[in-house]
Each structure stands twice: as C-alpha cells, then as structure tokens.
Amino acid sequence: MILIVDDRPENIFSLQKLLELNNFAVDTASSGEEALRKILKNTYFLVILDVQMPGMDGFEVAEAITGYSKSKDIPIIFLSAVNLEKRFITKGYTSGGMDYVTKPFDPEILLLKVSTFYRLHLQTRELHDAQQKLREEVAERKAAQEALYHSLEELRSILESIQHIAFTLNREGNIEFVNRYWHEYAEGRENLPATPEEGPSITECIEKAMASGRQEVLEVCIKPLKSEEYRYHLLSMTPVRKDNVIAKWVGIFTDIHEQKMMNQLLENRVSQRTEELQRANRDLAASNHELQQFAYVASHDLKEPLRKIQVFGNLIHGKFGTDQQDTVQYLSKIISSADRMNKLITDVLDYSKLSISEKFHATDVNVIIREILDDMELLIREKSADIVVDNIPPLWAVPGQMRQVFQNILSNALKFSATGVKPAIHIRAERVSRPAPDATVDKNGQYCRIAVSDNGIGFDEVYLDKIFVIFQRLHGRNEYEGTGIGLAIVKKIIDTHGGVITATSEEGKGSKFILVLPMGSQQTKQTEQTYS
Incomplete structure (x- = not known):
C-alpha cells in the first residue's frame, strides 16, 4: 500500500486517483503528524511526501520515518513545486528520501517510478523471506548437528562403558571409533584383530553385513595381542539409520570362548x-x-x-x-x-509272540469282533448276555493281535459278570484328534477311541495300574478262573500299536475299558510297516 502525505486535498485526490486507476492501494494523510501515526499502525511499501506543509514539513517527516525501526526501510518520494533549488533537493536525499520529483510532474514518469519501487519492494520481501528460511534451515542444521554430536557422544560413552570390544564405522566402512578393549586385540584403530586362516576374517564379516544392509551376527575367532590362542567371539554388526538411510555401523565382539569350549565338551560327552x-x-x-x-x-x-x-x-x-x-x-x-x-x-x-515282528494293515475290527462273538456263542447264550457293537472305523493294526485284544476284554466282561444279573456289554467308537483317553471328538481325527463298557462286578480304581501287570490278579482262583496274563497281553499289544489303554470302574457297578488306536486312513504310515 502507498501513503500519500499532502496538506492540500486537491493534490491528494488527483494523485490518489492516478494510482488507483493503475491498481495500487492507496492511503492518505493531510499532515506529517497523521502520517507518522498511520506508519506506526500500518505497513506501506512507498511514501509520497509533499515538502511544504504546515507544522512538520516533509523533511522533518522523512527524518522521523527513517528514525523508526519499523519504517526505516520504506522508500520516500518527495514532491515539491516551490523548493527547486539544489540545496533543497540535497536536503531531501539526506533526510531519507529515495527520489525528488518537482511539480508539475509527468504522470507516466511518476507511475514508472512507483512501479519500480513496487518491484523493489517485492524483491526485497522475497529476499527477506528467503533469508528467513535460510536462517531457519541453518538453525535446524545446527540443532541437528548438535543432536548428532550428543548422540555420538552418548553412543561412544555407552560403547566405552560395556565390557566388550566395540567399534563404529561410517557408511563407507571406515573405522571412526574404538573402545579401550579394542586395543587388547589390535594395534591401533586402523588395524583389525587377527583371525585364523581357515576362519572368516573381520573384513569379510564387515563386507557381508554392509552388503545385506541389516544386522548380522557372525561367529569369529580373534587372537589377543598377549596370547597365541584364538578365542571364539560373536561379532554383531548393527546399522544405525537416519532418515531411513544407513549413517554408520556399530560392531560389538562378545566373548563366547568358554561357552563354546563347554558346548564342545558336552557334545563330545553326548556323542560318547x-x-x-x-x-x-x-x-x-x-x-x-x-x-x-x-x-x-x-x-x-x-x-x-x-x-x-x-x-x-x-x-x-x-x-x-x-x-x-x-x-x-x-x-x-x-x-x-x-x-x-x-x-x-x-x-x-502268546505274550512272548508279541515281540516277534508282524505286519501292520488297515484292519476291519468289526469283522474280527463278529468272529469272536461267533466263537463265544455258547458262553453268551449260557450267560444270556446282551452285546451291542457300534460301527468301528478301520484301524492300522495287526489283525491277529486285535483279535487277542477284544477276545480278552470280552471274555473278562462275561467272566466277571455279577451273580443274578444279565450281562450287558456295549462297544462304542468315535474319532479323536490325538492318542489320549480324554481327547476331543474330531470327525477328521486320525485316532479312534473305543470304549468297552459292562455291568459286571467292577473293581476299585486304586488297583487300575495293577490290572495291566502280568500275573497280577484281583480275585482268587477259587472265585474266577484265569492266569493274570490276559490284560497284560492287551496292554502290550496296545503299546506296540502306538495307542493307549486305561479303564474306569466302581465296585459292583461295572467297568469301562478305553482304547485309543491309530486309524487305517493315516497316510503317514507305510503299508508294510513292522515293529519289533
């Protein structure tokens, strides 16, 4: 904006219209005092100042304007129709004016002068903005350099305090800093610790880490200056990034010699x-x-x-x-x-035959159980027993041994039936996820859980482990026939099939034997797998 200062309204009006017609914003003041007040409140890029004014003349106003820090750089054009002598023009320049125009003036010449000052004003403002940005950038760089310096000092302090060999590299791979432990393995900062000919060198480790651009932990052997023995170390090379660019590398050697020797000793002992x-x-x-x-x-x-x-x-x-x-x-x-x-x-x-190798096959247990029930038909009829058998999926088993398992379990269920009670035996089967009696039901499971329950005399579960031990009996020979080997045979067969067996019971309330066996659909088993 331009400030016009003149005590005559007609002069202000004509000049104001000229400038506004050429798209300049204009403000006016009719006295020097008013002009100074406006300059303190507003910002102008040019002041057109009349020399002859009552009160403060133009020279005094110019001196006051250049005396203010806010307005000292505002250019001033003097307009004068009376003071045309050289000494007045000289005084105009010495009082702070940038130009001295006499009246009557050529409007076009005045507009050219105003346009020139406007361009200078714009250039000055751009230069000022550029200088401000430059000062801010310099301040940021200085702050960054100070922060980096403090970070480096902190890093070096940390590396100096740890009880390991530590060093830093710049992005080109040159050593910048080493801590005091470095000098126990190398003569000077420029020299690297010695490594054996057959092992990786420190240079190779550094090159590998820099090529990968990420942290590398490598095992190396280095030799102390005061010893002829190489010691095992872990060399950790870690990149330090700034603005996602690697600025430097931090290397740390950790002594693992004792652990390595101990591991080798343990490995030798384990091997022996x-x-x-x-x-x-x-x-x-x-x-x-x-x-x-x-x-x-x-x-x-x-x-x-x-x-x-x-x-x-x-x-x-x-x-x-x-x-x-x-x-x-x-x-x-x-x-x-x-x-x-x-x-x-x-x-x-029969028990001794279980240790002789036999072939495994996908076995239909349903057929085996039907054959067993046919063989036991007279005993079943004599006992008036009710036997219910659910469908059992194929098992991966030795068919003859599966026959022994169910023959022994069903025989026991009939033998240990309660007096005066009609025996009831139920065989149930379901697929499960793993070989455990409490495994969850899984329709796609690779194991089959078979439960054989009866309503016989039962037993106290305190003796659960005892019933599967060879020659162990819970009842005397006078009460029930048997050799005490039947369930031991069952247990051994289930074990060799990679399954599990257990039982639940209560005296006088029957028993339930639970078997979990691999299924015939397992693809991981070989069709001709054998065991010994």
Whole structure:
C-alpha cells in the first residue's frame, strides 16, 4: 500500500486517483503528524511526501520515518513545486528520501517510478523471506548437528562403558571409533584383530553385513595381542539409520570362548554317551531276543510233558479212579492243576509272540469282533448276555493281535459278570484328534477311541495300574478262573500299536475299558510297516 502525505486535498485526490486507476492501494494523510501515526499502525511499501506543509514539513517527516525501526526501510518520494533549488533537493536525499520529483510532474514518469519501487519492494520481501528460511534451515542444521554430536557422544560413552570390544564405522566402512578393549586385540584403530586362516576374517564379516544392509551376527575367532590362542567371539554388526538411510555401523565382539569350549565338551560327552547307549541298546535287544526265544522254546517244550500228565491222569482216572474215593479226589486235583498249567503256558506263549515282528494293515475290527462273538456263542447264550457293537472305523493294526485284544476284554466282561444279573456289554467308537483317553471328538481325527463298557462286578480304581501287570490278579482262583496274563497281553499289544489303554470302574457297578488306536486312513504310515 502507498501513503500519500499532502496538506492540500486537491493534490491528494488527483494523485490518489492516478494510482488507483493503475491498481495500487492507496492511503492518505493531510499532515506529517497523521502520517507518522498511520506508519506506526500500518505497513506501506512507498511514501509520497509533499515538502511544504504546515507544522512538520516533509523533511522533518522523512527524518522521523527513517528514525523508526519499523519504517526505516520504506522508500520516500518527495514532491515539491516551490523548493527547486539544489540545496533543497540535497536536503531531501539526506533526510531519507529515495527520489525528488518537482511539480508539475509527468504522470507516466511518476507511475514508472512507483512501479519500480513496487518491484523493489517485492524483491526485497522475497529476499527477506528467503533469508528467513535460510536462517531457519541453518538453525535446524545446527540443532541437528548438535543432536548428532550428543548422540555420538552418548553412543561412544555407552560403547566405552560395556565390557566388550566395540567399534563404529561410517557408511563407507571406515573405522571412526574404538573402545579401550579394542586395543587388547589390535594395534591401533586402523588395524583389525587377527583371525585364523581357515576362519572368516573381520573384513569379510564387515563386507557381508554392509552388503545385506541389516544386522548380522557372525561367529569369529580373534587372537589377543598377549596370547597365541584364538578365542571364539560373536561379532554383531548393527546399522544405525537416519532418515531411513544407513549413517554408520556399530560392531560389538562378545566373548563366547568358554561357552563354546563347554558346548564342545558336552557334545563330545553326548556323542560318547549316545554311542554307549546305542551299544547297550543293541546288547539289550540281542538279550531280549534270546530271552524271548528262550521263553517261547521253554513254553513250547513244557507243553509236551504236561500233555502226557493230562493224558495219563485221565487214563488213570477213567480206569482206576472209581474204586477209591480218595484217588478220585487226588486225580481231579492233578488234572485241574495240569489244565491251569496248560492255560498258563499258552498265555506265556502268546505274550512272548508279541515281540516277534508282524505286519501292520488297515484292519476291519468289526469283522474280527463278529468272529469272536461267533466263537463265544455258547458262553453268551449260557450267560444270556446282551452285546451291542457300534460301527468301528478301520484301524492300522495287526489283525491277529486285535483279535487277542477284544477276545480278552470280552471274555473278562462275561467272566466277571455279577451273580443274578444279565450281562450287558456295549462297544462304542468315535474319532479323536490325538492318542489320549480324554481327547476331543474330531470327525477328521486320525485316532479312534473305543470304549468297552459292562455291568459286571467292577473293581476299585486304586488297583487300575495293577490290572495291566502280568500275573497280577484281583480275585482268587477259587472265585474266577484265569492266569493274570490276559490284560497284560492287551496292554502290550496296545503299546506296540502306538495307542493307549486305561479303564474306569466302581465296585459292583461295572467297568469301562478305553482304547485309543491309530486309524487305517493315516497316510503317514507305510503299508508294510513292522515293529519289533
């Protein structure tokens, strides 16, 4: 905006209209005092000032304007129709004027002068803005440099305080700083710690980290200056980023020599112990095989003399036993004992056969159970038992051994039925997610949980572990027949099939045996998998 100062309204009006017609904003003052008041309140880029005015003349107003810090740089054009002498023009310039125009003036010349001052004003303002931005940028750079300096000092202080070898690199990979522990492994900051010929060098580690652009942790061996022994260290190379650009690298060596030596010692001991265990396992396997062969042969050979005892006992009983009552009693005990011995030997043979390798197949247990029920038809009819069997999905099993499992469980369910109570046996099956009795039901599960429940005499669950141990009985021979091997055979078969077995029971309220076995649909099993 332009301020026109003149005591004559007609001069102000004509000049104001000239400037406004050329798109300049104009303000006016009719005295020097009014002009000074407006200059303190407003901002002008040019003052056109009349020399001859009552009160303060133009020279005095110009001196006052240039004396204010706010207005000292505002250009002033003097207009004068009276004071045309050189000394007045000189005074106009010395009092702060930028130009001196005499009246009458050429409007076009005046407009050119005003336009020139306006362009100078714009250029000055742009220059001022540029200078302000430059000052702000310089201040920001200085603050950033100070922050970086403090960060570097803090980083160096931290690296100096840690009890590890530490150093920093610039973005080009040149060492900038090393802490005091560096000098225990290298002579001077420019030299790197020595590494063995067969291991990676420090230079290679640094190049690898810089090539990756991310943190690298590498194992190296370096040698202290006062020792001939290389020590294992972990070299951690970590980039320090500024504005997402790597500004420097921080390297730290961590001594792991003792841990490395201890690990190697432990690995050697583990290797030796593993070899010893493998050798012991081989010896144990050979011993078990010999023991199994012995049990099989011994049980098989025992049957021959036992068979003769049974045959000749029956002959004596039939030919001579009717003559004397005592003889009948004694022969009956001999024959009964021989029968029990025969069953015991048969069970031992069956138990020993479980350790002989057999083929696994996808097995339809439903067919096996139907065959077992057909074989037990007379006993089932005698007991008037109700047996319900739900459909069981295929199992990955040895068919003959599955027959033993369900034969023994169903036989026990019928044998240990309550007196005067009609036996009720129910076999249920469901797919589960894992080999555990409490596994959740899963229609896509790879295991089958089979529950065989009955309403027999049951047992106290305190003896749960005992019932699966060979030759363990919860009842005397006089109460219930048996050798105490049946459930032990079941347990061993389930174990070798990779399954689990348990039971729940309560005396007088029946029992429930729970079996969890792999299913025949498992794709991970080989069709001809064997176990030993």
